[in-house]
Each structure stands twice: as structure tokens, then as C-alpha cells.
Amino acid sequence: MNVKRGSTTFLKVIIFLAGIAVLAMCIWLPQIAVKDARVHPDTAYFVIPFLVCTYGFCIAFSVALYQAYKLLTYIEKNNAFSELSFKSLKIIKKCAFTVIILILIAIVSLRVLAIVTVSDDAAGPTSLCLMGILATSIFAAIVDTLQKPLKNALDIK
Template structure:
């Protein structure tokens, strides 16, 4: 793979992570200085806490994807380190999915207060998106492990 495509993907990872970290850092100070509406505080604060917790596995996933791109640049894409990175991506995506599934009751309460039924469907998007990423990472991990096994068998026969 050309270095330009992995450089583009590394830049994309940075552009995906930087705004999330900036919002997480700025958002906590904004919430302390400007508390939410007291009517919604019991709903919004637990949801915000869950969102802040989900930043950790999100950044971990981006770091593991960056590690994969570095391995691909170094022609070490077919290694056990790549399999471990894909496994960590899978577990981080599952963690995000569980966190946002835990947040769904708060989203449902907010939708009832504001009479916005579409909010529940929008709240389900991160759950299903991260599940898709987890399944994709699991499939890639399995395929990569099989390719590594085949490669090691071929190395022994030659």
C-alpha cells in the first residue's frame, strides 16, 4: 500500500479524534459554568457522564487504528500485533455500544419531556454504528489470523 493512502488515513484519524477531545475538554468547563436547566439535570447529567466515559474507548480505538496503519507502513500488517489491535478495536466498539445502550433510557426520558419521538431513533445510532464496527473488526481479525496461519504454514513448507 502506498504511504500516501496511509498518511491520508492517519490524518483522517486525527481529524476524527481532535474535535472529540476538544469538545470533551471544553464541554466539562462549560457545563460547570453553565448548569443545565434544573428540570433536565437528572436526565442530562447522567447522559453527559456516559458520553465522557465513552471518549476513553473512542480514543483507544483511534490509537489502535493508528498503530495498524503504522504496521502497514512498515510492511508488518500480517502480524500478531495487528490481530491484537483489531481485537482491542472490537472490545472498545462493544464498550461504546454498551455505554450508549445504557444511555438510551435517559434519551427516552428526554424525548418524553420534549415530545420528540425521533430522538430515541437518533439515540440508537451510536449503539448500532459501534456494533457494526465491532463485528467488522471481529471479521477482519479472524481473516487476518487465518492469513497469518496460512503464511506460517507456507513458510514451514519452503
């Protein structure tokens, strides 16, 4: 097995493990939300925006993982500079922007929850959300940087 195949196989395993983690989160998330709603019945209606944002994040992240898996398959088959690779990178970038929008919606929900329940402070979760936006923005910038030379190579062909 050559080095390129070994590294793409390693990355595929990492993508698969990340997919399992997302699936586990989707399975246990409703149970956690119901427990929290029972403990805090006065703010139970905030579970719905939280679940919408979280499941939207999971769907966008899963689509991005699938496209990354497909991209690694194209690389293994020496089709790295193809239209299919370009489309995969484009979808991954759209998923990154979707995640950013969903995180912004989560920040707004957190801030509203902090205003409604005067005793709660949303500074910690808000800062974590902003760090998530920063990480996703960096990822989107990397994908955009990879997409530009690929587009130039496709235009030359």
C-alpha cells in the same frame, strides 16, 4: 512516495483530525452541560449520566483511534499480518462494543428523562442513538471480518 504510504498517511491525518474533534468535545462538554443545568434546574441531575456516557464514549473512541493509528503504522512497516495487528483489531472491536453499551445506557437515560418530564419527547434523540448503534455495529462487523483472515494467517505461520 508510493501509493500505499500516501494512503496510510492520509488515513493517519484523518485519525488525527478525529482525535482533535473528540478532544474539543471533551473540553467544551462540561460548559455546555452546566449551561443546560442552569436553564433546566429541575432535571439537572440527568447531567451526570449524560457526562458519564459521553466521557466513556470519548475514551473508548480515543482508544480505538489510537489502535487504528498503530494498525496503519504496522501496515506501513509491512507487519499487517502480525500478532500486533490482531491485538489492535481486537481492542478496536472491544471499544466498539463499549460504545454500543454506553449508547444503550444513554437511551435508557433519555427514556427516563422523557418520563420524568412529561412535556419532553425523546423519539428524536433515541432514533439518533439507534443510528449510532447501527453504525457502530457495522464497524464492529467489519473489524471482525478483517480479524478472521488475520487469525487464519497467524495460525498458518
